[in-house]
Amino acid sequence: MAEHVKVVHGDEVSQGWLSKVGLGRVRGFVTTTTTFIFFFFLVVIAALIWMDVVSPFRFTSPSSKIHREKIHHERIQFPLNCSCFVNYMTDFEPEESSAETCPDYFRWIHQDLKPWKASGITRDLVERGIPMADFRLVIVNGNVYVERYRPSFQTRDLFTLWGILQLLKLYPGKVPDLELLFYCGDNTVVMKRDYEGHRATSPPPVFHYCGEKAALDIIFPDWSFWGWAEVNIKPWEETLRAIKEGAERIKWENREPYAYWKGAPTSADRGDLLNCNVSDKHDWRVRVYKQDWGKEIGEGFKHSNLEDQCTHRYKIYAEGRTWSVSEKYIMACDSMTIMIQPEYYDFFSRSLMPMRHFWPIGRRNKCRHLKFAVEWGNNHTHQAQAIGKAGSKFMEEMLTMRNVYDYMFHLLNEYSKLLKFKPTIPPNAQRICSETTEQGLAKEFMLQSMVKSPSDKLPCTLPPPYESRAIQVSLNAKEKITKLVETWETE
Structure with missing residues (x-):
């Protein structure tokens, strides 16, 4: 699968110069030089010990085996092309x-x-x-x-x-x-x-x-945590950093007071979103944009940078064929996420709570639900902004690499x-x-x-499993909050 690069340890020293000088002079020179180097070496070691930066390789007694100690301020770097030799680092032991x-x-x-x-x-x-x-x-x-x-x-x-x-x-x-x-x-x-x-x-x-x-x-x-090359989405750490910088360009209160979504309509939910766009007859407070990936690829992804999509107060998460990797990018923007009731989950999303990390809406009557969520947020700006920041904080702090x-x-x-x-x-x-x-x-x-x-x-440290009752309590709480939001809209 890959080519291996041979790593040479130490320096190669030419010995051709010996033929050009007398052997006696060389011996005298070597003796004098060796003595000087020996005492110089002792002085350097003493200085290193005094400075407490001596090599992590030290001898222990009585076994006389080399023991590696961890130095906090010196990280051991992997050679770029020697990663197949994984086992050579198995003695690296961090502190318990x-x-x-x-x-x-x-x-x-x-x-x-x-x-x-x-x-x-x-x-x-x-x-x-x-x-x-x-x-x-x-x-x-x-x-x-x-x-x-x-x-x-x-x-x-x-x-x-x-x-x-x-x-x-x-x-x-x-x-x-x-x-x-x-x-x-x-x-x-x-x-x-x-x-x-x-x-x-x-x-x-x-x-x-x-x-x-x-x-x-x-x-x-x-896979997208390490990058999605086909759509030019960088690894998660780099993407998150860019989104945070993009979110800082426009303060929340100065962003467009609408709900934003951009993507490929690969599901019924996403197809329905297109019907919620502004028209001559309706303004559902939604701005939806269809993503043409073929065009984007041809134009070098000029209009699909995730860090440029933090311009609205509200962002919509809608599943694709199933769950979507877009969830983490949408929630990282500081905008309040309006989440269309998902059927699927990934490894972290089961701990997200409605009205704490996102605003929940049902799958039916999406346009009406979206309009109410936006109008509620524009009338309760502090609460809406807090929900957006909580979702973004979860992505930044709980979803580190x-x-x-x-x-x-x-x-x-x-x-x-x-x-x-x-x-x-x-x-x-x-x-x-x-x-x-x-x-x-x-x-x-x-x-x-x-x-x-x-x-x-x-x-x-891995926490213990949930008790069955705790899981049911959590599910009931999510359902209760979602119904409460629906009640606000009805009233």
Whole structure:
């Protein structure tokens, strides 16, 4: 998959000059020079010890083995083209005391893996999921292998695997051996109805980007956190930074007092939005723009920069075929997000609360609901602005790349505990590395999102699972708030 670059340690010194001088003079010179260097070396070491910046490699007794200690102010950098040698950093140990508690949405990891908690996961169970999967991922001794079954849409599989490789670089030697199946499409594939009833069997574990109430897909962070080359969306950290800068250009109160949406009408909900645009007969306080990606690609993405779309007080989130990666970009703008009731969720959105992080509206009568939300916001500017800022703060603070990697780490770690077989490398699998032969934006985004050194602290501490009652209480609360908003509109 990639070319390896040989790394040469140390300097090569030419010895040809010995033939041009007398051997005795050379010996005398070497003796004098060696003595000088020896005493100079002692002075330097003494100074380094006094300054407390001595090398992290020190000798310990009585074993006389080299022991590596972590130096907080010196991060060990990975060579750019040696990432396939993951195991050479497995002795890097951050301090135990550095771990923090993970955000609350990490609790859903336990819930997503609950179908296999009692029985465990056998090899036969994994094999039954192959017809649903795009590829099989195997991690053995810190090395990553992939067996592909069918092409995924665009470069979703490529960037998903890239993210997993970066996880192994961030926490070298910490990700356990495992074997899993992954699906990169839109629709959920493991449906509950197929594994219920008197002839029910255990469902196959298949990883995917989104879930729904009727499905059992295991939710994993989507590819766009490392970039979406086909539509010129940079890796999440870079995109978030740009959106925050874009949001600061226009103060909330000076933005257009309308609800904004721009995208491809790939679903009924999005198609309905086009009917809510301003016309000679109606002004639903909505400004909707249809995205022509073919035109954008041809013109170099001049009119699709996400950081230029923070110009309205309100932004609309509408699902595409299923869930949409646009959710995090929309909510990062500081504008109040008006969310059309979603059917699907990703790994973090289950912890978003209506009227705290977004304004909820129903799927029917969208135009009327949108108009009421905008008019309410324009009459309650402080409350509307607070909702927008809370949603943006969640994206900025709870959805850091550190948390994305920690979610991946804990999900894979908890999943591996359920395996009742030893992961092995399939005959048709290929080993993949962080060196990339991609070109253009794909290569650029990979370099931008590359983990350049191991973590200086442990992953956050995984919180315990939700109790069943707590989940139901949360769902009831969301439903109650949504109905309350509908009551305001009716009254």
